[in-house]
Amino acid sequence: MSIESTPAFDVAGVEWHRVSPRLIPVRMISAAVFLGLPSVGSVWPAWYVGGWMWLVPALLALLTVWVLWLIPRQVKAIGYAEQEEDLLIRKGVMFKTLTMVPYGRMQYVDVSAGPIARRMKIAQVQLHTASAGTDASIPGLPQDEAGRLRDQLSARGEARLAGL
Known part of the structure; x- marks a missing residue:
């Protein structure tokens, strides 16, 4: 059995929808800012002190490259499916998750987007449930x-909630 086909994460007869590939550059820009800039900024102290201090920019640069390599794989692993009674969301490459959210348990739904995401014309849907x-x-x-x-x-959440 391959890693891709794990029975716990396979749902028969489900048509998965993928998220936009524009999420990749959004996440890469964020990673470059939060990891790349400290990596570059740590070069001056390493140059000034020398010796073992070069490990800091080297490790930060290595971490940045690894995260930039990982982001496209993570984005391709995100999917969602609307079913009759619930919404399915799957995520993860190495650590997979499958979340089933019953429509009747939804309290409200948020849509949000940061400045980079708005520029790329994408948004995030956040579901808030009773739990x-x-x-x-x-x-x-x-x-x-x-x-x-x-x-x-x-609409589906209100319809299911009204039926209780």
């Missing part, structure tokens, strides 16, 4: 799809 432990999010959706999904999930 804080089951809140879920779908990052990297095109803005029109995020709006459609927000409206669809809100």
